[in-house]
Amino acid sequence: MKKIHVLVLKAFFKPFIVTFFIVMFVLLMLFLFKYIDDLIGKGFEWYVILELLWYASAAQISMAMPLAMLLSSIMTFGNLGESYELVAIKAAGISLKKAMMPLIILVGLISVGSFFFSDYILPITNLKMGSLLYDVRNKKADFLIKDGIFNNSIPGYSIRAQNKSKDGTVLYNLIIYQHSNISRGTNVLLAKEGVMYNSRDNNYMILKLKDGVRYEETTAGNRSYNPRQQFTRYYFKQTEQKFDMSTFQMKRTDEDLFKSHSMMLNLKQLEYYTDSTTKMLDSIRGTIFNEIKGNYKLFNTYQARQNKPLKKDDSLSTFNHSFAEVIPADKRIVALNNSLTDIRYIKEVLDMKAKSDKDFDLSIVRYILEYHKKFTLAVSCLLLFSIGAPLGAIIRKGGLGLPVVMAIIFFLIYHIISTIAEKSAKEGDIGPIMGTWTAIIVLTPLAIFLIYKAATDSALFDIENYKLAANKFINRLKTHYNKYFKKKNR
Incomplete structure (x- = not known):
């Protein structure tokens, strides 16, 4: 039993390390392609570029870890299935669950480690990378004189x-x-x-x-x-x-200016900023009526001067009166100007409060999204392993061919769903909690289905079975068609 456990762990560990560094390299290249215009021609020292790449590589772990987990699990069990080692394990009377138990524990430990990484290390990494990238992008290009062309880079x-x-x-x-x-x-x-x-x-x-x-x-x-x-x-x-x-010259900006961003906070800080922003939002909403109630009148100026406030019984009848009946002719222009002034003031206050309300509400949504993303990184590693391991055991293909294609397809499905859900949460279409967990909720039934198919030795991706099923279906259609045609001829 121990030899089987060591075999499975060795078969998983090597592909995981290789695929992790391959994915990290690809993500770093995408990062460089994205910001290549901000790096070329500015005369940065080599250690500045190296520092930026170091922080970027640490920040990309949150995307590289789930993808490497999915790809390595498919490759591991695809190789074991292709070399009939899974068949030998099952023939020895050992179930797939027992053979995978040490690997499941290892993946669980990696997931727990990714949670602590996202809570303690990732916020610091995002802070360092964000401040450095801000300074890099704002630095002017190096002073360069071209032949026969005036250079106006130096002020004056x-x-x-x-x-x-x-x-x-x-x-x-x-x-x-x-x-x-x-x-x-x-x-x-x-x-x-x-x-x-x-x-x-x-x-x-x-x-x-x-x-x-x-x-x-x-x-x-x-x-x-x-x-x-x-x-x-x-x-x-x-x-x-x-x-x-x-x-x-590149001047380093104070990092304290970026510390309040949601991506640069841990769980305790996110809770604190969420509560404080919610209190500020409630106070803003509570002061709206107090600011406009002085300009929001339920009685007109003429009746106020006559000491005749509107009563509940005759308010509707009074409002039904025409403008000429309520206000004398010499007071109408003043009344109109006062009303327009009050309306403009109320509109400006409401517009300003609506903008502040929207900004604070969006900040709260971002804090909640980032809070739950600390947990979804660990859960996504477990989920994608639960999809990749049974999928590799079913397709029984190793190497970098079909496993890579299947891993990219399922990861794109996960990434697209999570991106769309997060964007919908920021726009207010769905709640922030639902926006974070939608991809996991959608793909969890698929993982359960694949685990069941792998445990029951189902040939889910065997083309020959689908051909036989299609031929049987066609033959049944032909039989029913012939019977119907004979009855119709009689």
């Missing part, structure tokens, strides 16, 4: 070089226009050659210019022509021009 300057060296550090035939918001004058610098290098702190770019001239023209404070305006011309053999490059 336009730089043009006719050509440059192969390494891009030496520029030839330079023209530099300086645009100053303080002075209305013109500042132009021409140089035959310029050597470009950075300061030690990389906050400044320094151009060491050779053989050039600098033109400065200042006005008396207006742009009109002034014959007494000053014009200065400087010739130089060598000089340096310093440019502020601090805007091109």
Whole structure:
């Protein structure tokens, strides 16, 4: 019995490790393809890219783990079935359930570990990756001068070089226009050659210019022509021009700004934010009438001045009176203007409160969704294993052919259902709890059906059985048709 358990565990462990890293590699490539435009041409250090990929790989475990569990389970039992090892196990009097018991325990431990990972490690990973990705996407592209084209990347300057060296550090035939918001004058610098290098702190770019001239023209404070305006011309053999490059450096944003996002909270924090947001939403809803009740009048100004408030008995008859009968002619314009003012104020208050109500309600839904997603990661590993293991035992095909196709099909079904349900929950069509557990509820009967078919040695995917059943059905139709045709001829 122990040898069988070791055999099953070895047969599962190797495909699980291989498929997990393959899936992680594919997901990382998709991540790079998604953000490739934000990474190229910005001069990041190698450790920044490596740090981003490290956090991204940890964040992708929530999707890679269920898919690897499904694919490895199909491959494991497909290989055992194809090599008739499952038949030998059953011939020895050992049921499939007993042979799988250590594997079921291992999968259970992996699922429990994935729950703790999603509760303790994943929020920190999402926080680190989210803040770093925000800084990466907001960083400006590196300063690059192309031949014969003006570059306006540096604020206040336009730089043009006719050509440059192969390494891009030496520029030839330079023209530099300086645009100053303080002075209305013109500042132009021409140089035959310029050597470009950075300061030690990389906050400044320094151009060491050779053989050039600098033109400065200042006005008396207006742009009109002034014959007494000053014009200065400087010739130089060598000089340096310093440019502020601090805007091109990546600045790390404070991570505390991202901590309130639902994906960056654990279970206790999600409970706290859900309760606090719910209280804020209730307080907003409770103050709506108090803000508009001063402008929401059940009696008109004329009756208020006459000290004749409306009574319950005659309110309907009063409202049925015409506008001319209730308000005198000299008061009508004032009454209309006051009413329009009250209506505008009430509308603005209700619009503002409706927007705040929608934002708070969406935040609560996201907190609840993320709260339940901590549990669905562990449950999805168990569910997809329950689908993959009996499916592999039924199809009896190993390798990376049919098992991969079947795994991708079932995982896409699970992922599409969960994505649609989560989106519907955010839009308010269904509840957030139902939006999180819909995919698991839909696929659980399928897992039970496949487990039953695998336990009873059903040839569910045997094409020959379906051909025999189809032939029997066709023969029955032919028999009934012949009997009916003979009766009709009589």
